[in-house]
Amino acid sequence: MAEDRYIDPTRESFDAFKALPRDVPINMLNLLRFRDIAQYPADHPNAGKGWSGARAYEEYGRTSGPIFQRVGGTIIWRGKMECMVTGPDDKQWDSSFIAFYPNSGAFLEMVTDPEYKKAVVNRQAAVLTSRLIRFGEVDGPDTFG
Numbered sequence: 001m002a003e004d005r006y007i008d009p010t011r012e013s014f015d016a017f018k019a020l021p022r023d024v025p026i027n028m029l030n031l032l033r034f035r036d037i038a039q040y041p042a043d044h045p046n047a048g049k050g051w052s053g054a055r056a057y058e059e060y061g062r063t064s065g066p067i068f069q070r071v072g073g074t075i076i077w078r079g080k081m082e083c084m085v086t087g088p089d090d091k092q093w094d095s096s097f098i099a100f101y102p103n104s105g106a107f108l109e110m111v112t113d114p115e116y117k118k119a120v121v122n123r124q125a126a127v128l129t130s131r132l133i134r135f136g137e138v139d140g141p142d143t144f145g
Contacts, residue, residue, distance in 0.1 A: 004129050005128065005129050006129050006130055007123075007124055007129070007130060009132070017104070017134060018104075020134070021104070021136075022104045022108070023103050024104070024136060025100065025102055025103060025136075026100075026103065026104050026107065026134055026135065026137075027076070027098050027099070027100050027134075027136075027137065028098065028099045028100075028107070028133065028134055028135070029096075029131070029133040030096065030099060030130065030131070030132055031095075031131040031132075031133075032094055032095040032096070032126075032127055032130045033093055033094055033127070033128045033129045034052065034053030034056075034057060034094045034095070034126055034128060035052075035056075035125075035127065035128045036052065036053065037050065037051070037052060038051045038053050038056035038122075038125040038126050039125050040056075040121070044121060044125070046122070046125070051125075053094075053125075053126040053128065054094065054126070055126075056122050056125045057095070057126035059122040059126075060120070060122035060123040063115075063118070064110075064116055064120065064122075064123075067110050067113050067115055067116045067119070068099070071101065071106040071109050072102040072106050073101050073106065073107075073110065074099070075098070075099055075100075076098050076100045077097060077098040078097040078098075080096075081093045081096060
């Protein structure tokens with residue numbers, strides 16, 4: 001079985017994201033599995049600290065949080081996985097949350113910010129695999145139908 005490692009978007013998936021409407025609110029579902037020990041580039045200041053993936057992700061949150069807030073982002077839901085009810089048993093997530101952005105332009109502004117590009121190294125060091133899924137908002141009944 002091929003390794004299941006998704007840390008950064010592919011060029012194709014990022015192009016698909018950019019092709020969607022940019023002027024509508026979006027919600028980004030984040031599912032994260034952390035490394036036991038963060039893997040930083042050898043020349044990074046946090047290399048050799050022996051941080052866990054969870055600790056490195058905390059650093060990512062601390063350093064990227066002000067940029068996320070500046071572009072209008074907010075966490076609207078955070079949860080802890082308890083069990084897989086439907087889906088593959090081997091998929092476990094250490095952290096899950098939904099980040100709201102007022103529009104996809106705000107997300108693009110964040111990920112292209114020079115300070116964010118420095119902060120994201122902590123995320124890359126922390127994460128073993130992840131899913132980042134964009135959802136648009138739709139109106140409908142408060143039922144499953």
